Amino acid sequence: MAKPANPDNAQIETRIVWQRLRLLTFYRLILAGLLAVLYFALQDSNPFGVQDHGLFRFTLLAWLVFSLAAGTATRLERPGFRFQAMVQLFTDIGALSLLIHATGGVSSPLTALLVITIAVGALLLPGRMAYLFAAVASIALLLETGVSLLELENTSISSVTRAGLMGLVLFATAALAHVLAIRLRESEALATQRGIDLANLQQLNQYVIHQLQSGILVVDPDGVVRLANDRARALLNLNTAEGQPLGKLSPALAEQIERWHDNPALQPESIQAGASGADLTPRFARLETSQGSGTLVLLDDDTLLAQQSQQLKLASLGRMSASIAHEIRNPLGAISHAAQLLSESGSLNGGDKRLTEIINNHSRRVNEIIESILQLSRRSVSQPQELRLGEWLRLFHGEFIETEGADAARLVLDIGDDELSIECDPGHLRQVLSNLSKNALRHSPEQATVELRATGNHAGRVRIEILDNGPGIDREVATQIFEPFFTTENSGTGLGLYIARELCEQNRAHLSYHRRSEAGGSCFRIEFSASNG
CATH class of the missing domain: 3.30.450.20 (PAS domain)
Incomplete structure (x- = not known):
């Protein structure tokens, strides 16, 4: 038999062969017990034709005791399977040969039990061992016949012929059982492999199901x-x-x-x-x-569906922005360059120079709009990381003061808990906070402070707030400030807050505006979901 392909197969095969051996011990115990009950209960009628009662009783009781001992050893699986199987089968052949001798020799009805024993042996230990059991049983029958002849019992020379024919039957049984054993093991190996494949497939299905979004x-x-x-x-x-x-x-x-x-x-x-x-x-x-x-x-x-929709929208915006850059930027550059050359002409009067300034100013503004759109289209896909918010905000504060040249005293940090953490793309968060902080500083009085605050709540949500003391935003206007190209300034592009909110949504956060009081003041709040915090 081929060696099992993996340890799981080997364990299953071991369990199967021990189960077969236990079935043999159970069969032996039932058979010996049944023979004993029939013999002692119907001793007067002598149902088995016993001629040597002393040998029959001794052999039957010894075989019954051996059956109990074999059952215990098989249950304990000590000693090994092969040793136990050989001992039990040779003992069965010996016991049955003695019982056959005690009941009249090869013509005894108990001779048929030897056929069953050889068949079982071929199933338990296939191959050469099956023919060994048949040979031992045939020799035992011939010896029994020879002994009967020497003892001058009611045995004729035809008993030798019957013993020889019975030996042929035993070998034929061994051969047939050997073939069946091979087929049985192939079927069991296939069934075992199919079972393992089904178990693996079920495990894979469970994994796929549990990993689905x-x-x-x-x-x-x-x-x-x-x-x-x-x-x-x-x-x-x-x-x-x-x-x-x-x-x-x-x-x-x-x-x-x-x-x-x-x-x-x-x-x-x-x-x-x-x-x-x-x-x-x-x-x-x-x-x-x-x-x-x-x-x-x-x-x-x-939320995820909205993110996917947003990504599709951004992809469309990227294609549109590339078209805008190609179709507008080059003519815009030509207009701006021509306006600059025209402004350098000495023959222009004051009114004409003012017109060239207007052309240059609006050309720069249109160029800024194009740059903002290109920045939006080139924005990378969010790559969230776990950020320790207190530590990260201190680094951002230092970088912002250094790069923007702002007064450190005007931008104040308030971190409620250093253990706060979020999952967010640090580049996206830096861009959002830079934009909001610059807006807050620009719209606050010259000496007023802007507060950058980080807090958490009982629901596990984390908030980052940028608070200023400026005039605030009118309620009518506040509902439109996150729309693209909406601005209240003549020099603005109207895309800063729109890009900031898009970046927040891409990181499963929400940017909102809140008026601090009726007297004024603004609060831009970034709220991260509980799963991120």
């Missing part, structure tokens, strides 16, 4: 959750879900499933998840089972 729930016809992957438990804020009614875990989702079963064309509505507050979009598919129609539920986080 979408939440997955399998709900049976009774509305009980049978499977929930890690993502589904996280979205619904559940510790365990399997075996519990969906109506208890998420009544809104259970209600939608009922409506969907009544009307499969119904479009599912977004639901709000547990404590996280995230909006989830469910999708349903019918699962037909023997118990009825179950439901496969896919849950998608609307």
Whole structure:
């Protein structure tokens, strides 16, 4: 037999052969016990035709004791399998030969039990050992016949012929059992491999299901959750879900499933998840089972869907910006250059020079708009890292003061907890905070301070706030400041706050504006979700 391909196969094969040996000991114990019961209970009628009662009783009782001992050894698996199998089979051949001799020789009905023993031996120890058992049994029969002839019992010369024929039957049995054993082992090896493959496939399926970005729930016809992957438990804020009614875990989702079963064309509505507050979009598919129609539920986080939509929008904006750069920048450069040459002419009067200044100023402004759009289109995909917020903000503060030439006393840090951490792209966060800090310093009174504050709350959310003491933004205007190209300044591009919010959304954070008081003052707040904090 081929060597098992891996340790798992070897363990399974070992377990199978020991189970077979235990079946043999059980068969032997039942057979010896049954023979003993019939012999002693029906001793007057002598059902087996016993001629030597002393030998029959001694052999039968000794074989019964051996059966008990063999069963114990097989259960303990000590000593090894091969040794135990050989000892038990040779003992069976010897015991049956003595019983056959005590019951009239080769013509005894117990001779058929030798055929069973040889067949079992060929299944347990196939190959040459099967023919060894047949040879030993044949020799035992011939010896028994010879002894009977020498003892001048009721044995004729034809008994030798019967013993020889029985030997041929035993060898034929060994050969047939050997072939069957080979086929059986091949089938078992194939079944074992199929079982391992199925187990591996199931494990792979479980891994794939649990690693999916979408939440997955399998709900049976009774509305009980049978499977929930890690993502589904996280979205619904559940510790365990399997075996519990969906109506208890998420009544809104259970209600939608009922409506969907009544009307499969119904479009599912977004639901709000547990404590996280995230909006989830469910999708349903019918699962037909023997118990009825179950439901496969896919849950998608609307935040992620919005991010994907945003990435598509940014990709379209990038293509548009490249077209703008190609179609507008070159003519704009020509206009600007011509205006500069015209302004250097000595024949221009004051009014004409003013017109050339206007051309130059607006050319620069259009160029700044193009640069902002190109900056937006070239922005890299977010690569979030875990940032220790206190340490990172101190580094940002020093870099900002140095690069912008700002007064360090005007930009004040307030870090509530040095243990605060977020997951964010540091380059994106640096760009957002630089833009907001410059805006706050520009719109604050000359000696007023701007506060950069980091706080956390009980829900695990982290906030970064930029607070100034400027005049603030009117409520009517505040609703439009994050729209692209919206600006209240003649020299602005209207893309700074739009880019800042886009960068925050790309990092699963939210940028919002809040007026500090009726008297004035602005607060730009970046709030990171609980999963990031």
